[in-house]
Amino acid sequence: MNDFQKFIQIGDDRLNAEEITSYGIAVDEDDDRYLYINTKTDDDFWQYYEDDVDFDLEDKLDELDKMFLLR
Numbered sequence: 001m002n003d004f005q006k007f008i009q010i011g012d013d014r015l016n017a018e019e020i021t022s023y024g025i026a027v028d029e030d031d032d033r034y035l036y037i038n039t040k041t042d043d044d045f046w047q048y049y050e051d052d053v054d055f056d057l058e059d060k061l062d063e064l065d066k067m068f069l070l071r
Contacts, residue, residue, distance in 0.1 A: 008020075008063070008067065010035075010055075011048060011054070011055065015037065016039075017068075020038070020039055022037075023037045024061070025058075032051065033057060034050060035048040035060055037064075048060075
């Protein structure tokens with residue numbers, strides 16, 4: 001079972017955890033906050049705007065931190 005890929009569910013998307021290269025919360029020119037996720041397979045990055053998602057950005061950032069940050 002160690003060979004199975006790990007995925008993280010974000011909104012309606014399921015992203016391969018091994019392909020995530022960076023993530024965080026940013027603010028655009030209109031002062032709208034969004035969660036961004038860069039992957040090594042895409043030239044673009046995933047964006048989840050706070051007003052367009054049904055999850056809390058801070059909670060999702062904490063979940064990503066628990067998965068990826070070394071403590």
